[in-house]
């Protein structure tokens with residue numbers, strides 16, 4: 524459990540909130556790069572950490588991220604004209620470049636213009652891995668640019684998508700780093716089922732309930748769910764948690780292609796989260812079919828690509844099929860990540876963690892909260908939180924069956940990338 528005070532501390536992310544200040548120290552995904560496909564194209568609304576912003580790609584291809592509201596008389600720049608290296612408010616024609624400078628005022632005679640006195644809030648952006656990342660923190664504390672193994676992969680091998688989750692960001696993160704639920708919530712009841720999920724023959728399901736080992740690092744942690752399979756072998760699945768909201772895990776898609784995958788739980792505001800999903804193949808390129816993400820339920824067949832809302836959602840009970848729940852899958856809901864969203868949204872917008880009863884299987888969740896509380900304290904006292912140094916750059920995750928007496932770290936490290944362990948809990 525978590526005290527009400529700490530729960531508030533970790534979940535509130537607006538400007539002025541302690542966690543809001545902490546998150547603003549990191550590069551944060553703002554939107555998919557493909558939402559701004561061309562220079563001078565239509566601007567896009569972005570709500571991020573409780574702030575209403577407008578993104579646009581200017582004539583030179585640069586991405587601007589500005590306060591939504593025009594400093595003149597507060598009209599929304601969503602209706603703006605994206606023209607000649609700037610976004611022009613259509614109310615009185617004030618125009619702003621990607622750096623937030625006001626460069627023209629159509630409603631004032633030239634000799635009365637005071638463009639040099641006007642600035643609109645603007646945030647620096649960078650495009651990496653198919654995402655536009657933004658930095659909303661103090662300029663003098665800007666960290667190195669985001670750099671993950673997956674952002675360095677060629678576009679032919681990487682897929683990214685996003686979907687809105689109607690809950691606080693921490694519920695999403697905690698679901699993503701909770702290995703104990705996965706072979707339960709996402710279980711299939713028969714080997715013959717063609718629905719998405721883990722079949723009874725999968726070692727993930729065949730294994731007994733896991734023991735968790737968490738290796739604390741300077742970016743967060745790596746951890747393993749260790750499941751006894753039989754007298755002689757263990758199933759191991761590893762994850763990384765990189766502060767403040769990144770998960771990396773091993774994956775495999777419906778045609779058996781081995782992938783490294785992850786999520787980023789980016790707060791839209793306190794009650795809503797944009798879940799970014801990425802995966803890449805270490806072998807052959809991804810096909811169009813792979814990019815549909817049928818198994819996870821994050822792709823264009825399941826998520827409206829204009830609103831980024833799931834077609835299965837809270838209002839229609841995620842189209843749960845009670846017959847399927849009796850005969851084929853544990854939930855009766857299709858889509859592995861749709862199942863995650865259904866359950867995490869079912870807890871309410873911000874779960875009251877003071878009412879929980881946690882056990883050893885929740886160790887990774889507990890450690891993530893501790894690291895986040897440490898990060899908040901460190902930022903509040905003028906320090907640097909974890910996860911800003913280059914030590915996370917190469918991280919991957921792994922899964923395997925190993926002999927019971929083997930050193931699983933030694934066996935899986937080549938796949939996971941070497942990491943310096945500060946303490947094991």
Ligand code: FES
Nearest residue numbers: 593595596612615
């Ligand atoms: S409100 Fe934008 S120019 Fe007047």
Ligand SMILES: [Fe+2]
Nearest residue numbers: 698705708863
């Ligand atoms: Fe899950």
